[in-house]
Amino acid sequence: MKYSSSKENYIKAIYHLEQEEPVVSTNALARQLSTKPASVTDMLKKLHEQDLLEYEPYKGVRLTESGKTVALQIIRKHRLWEFFLVEKLGFGWEEVHEIAEELEHISSRKLIDRLDEFLGKPKTDPHGDPIPDANGKMPLIEKICLMDLPTGIAADIISVSNQSADMLDLLKHYSIEIGTRLEITNRFQFDRSLQLIVQGKSKITISEHLAMHLFVVYAKETGSK
C-alpha cells in the first residue's frame, strides 16, 4: 500500500508523539506538523478510514498495528538515509535531517533493503537512534544514560554517536569500544554521572555527557531462561 507524503508525515508524527503519551491529541499533532487543528481533524478521518489509526471524535488517536507498521517503515527509511548521508557523503549529523525528510518518502522497498545492505545493516543512525529492521523490529538499543539503574543487566556497546577525536580519545582512556560489555552499578544524582563495570572487571565513572553518546544493546541472557 502506498500513501501520500502528507499522510506519511502524519503517521510518523503520531508514532513519535505516542512515545510520550499513550493517546495523541489533535492540538499536539497540529503543533508537531506546523499545521492547523482543523486540517488535522480532516486528515485523521481519512487515516481512520484506511484503518491506520483508532479515532473517535474528541478522543484523540492511536495508531493501529497496521499504522505502526507503516510508521516503522518510514522511520527505517529516514534513519538509513541519514546514515548514508553522513557515512557515505560526508554530511555533518546536524544537517541531514531535512534531506532525509524528503528521502524517506521514496517508495521502493527494494531500494531501501539494498541501501540497508550497502550500508552494512547499521543498528543506529548518526544521532544514535535505532533503525528498525526490514520487518519493522527495533533493535533493543538505548542510550546508556537512559537505562534503568538497578538492573544488573549487562549491555554491550553497539555504537557511538559521535566520532570526534576527543570522543575517541576519551573512550580509549576508559577502554571502551564497540562490543565492550558494561554494567551500571550507580547513578550519582548530583551530576547524573554513571558508575559502570567494564568487561566485568574495572570500575569506572563517566559523565552524563559521555553517557548520552553511548548506545547499548541488552546482552543476551546467559543461560537461564
Next chain:
Amino acid sequence: MKYSSSKENYIKAIYHLEQEEPVVSTNALARQLSTKPASVTDMLKKLHEQDLLEYEPYKGVRLTESGKTVALQIIRKHRLWEFFLVEKLGFGWEEVHEIAEELEHISSRKLIDRLDEFLGKPKTDPHGDPIPDANGKMPLIEKICLMDLPTGIAADIISVSNQSADMLDLLKHYSIEIGTRLEITNRFQFDRSLQLIVQGKSKITISEHLAMHLFVVYAKETGSK
C-alpha cells in the same frame, strides 16, 4: 527556486521532446506525460508565467534559457541517481529508471553535488546517457556509431553501457578499454559496421551492435587552435 514534482516532470518532458523537434506540441506532451491535452494547457500557462517557457496559444512551446537550466539539473539528478543505484546498490540498469523518477525530485543541491563526488563524477549513466555537470553542461559524449564519419577527429572511450561478461570479452579481444583512443576511418553501409584505428596503431572493424555500446568523448585538440 523550487518547483513541484509535477512541474519538474513537464519541464523534463519538454526538454526531451525538444531534442526531436524545435517546438513541442500540446498533444506530444500529453502523450509523453500520460495525461490529457487540457491538463497540459493548464500547466503550460503556469510555467509560462514563471518564465520557464515561451508559450503562445496554439503555437506550441519551447523552454527558455531558465527552463533549460532547470531541465538539466533534473536530468543531472536523474542520471546520477541511476548511476548510484547500479554501481553502488547493484541494481540492473533496466530497473533503475522508475526509482530515479522519484529520486530526481529531491531538492537539496548539496546532496546532489556530494553524490556526484562520491560516485567519482561519472560522465554517463548506466544507459550511457551523458550526465550534465554542476553547471548544467553536457559532456561531449556520443555513441561512437553516431559520430560523423569523415572527421578524422580522435575520440576517447569514456564508458561502456554494458558490463556483461560477453561484452568485456569482446572488448578485450579488440584491446579496447576506458581511455582508449579511437579514430573512425570508414562505415560499411551494408551492416553499418565501423572501421577504427585503435590507439593510433591497429586497424579493426566492429559491428554496429558493439558500436552502439561504446561512448566516446571528443579528444582535446592536440596543439593547434
Next chain:
DNA sequence: GGTAATATTTAGGCGAATCTAAAAAAAATA
C-alpha cells in the same frame, strides 16, 4: 477556397490538502 479532420483551449468540476471562522464538546474552575 471551403469543408472536414485534427489540435488546442476554455469552461466547469473533482479530490487532496490546506486554511479561517464559527459551532460544539470537553475540561477546568469558581
Next chain:
DNA sequence: TATTTTTTTTAGATTCGCCTAAATATTACC
C-alpha cells in the same frame, strides 16, 4: 454545579493538478 476556557470539529473556501465535454483555432484535403 454553572460558567468560563480550551480543545476539537464542522462548514465553507482556496490552490494544485488533474479530468470531461464543449468551443474554437489550425491544418489538411477535395
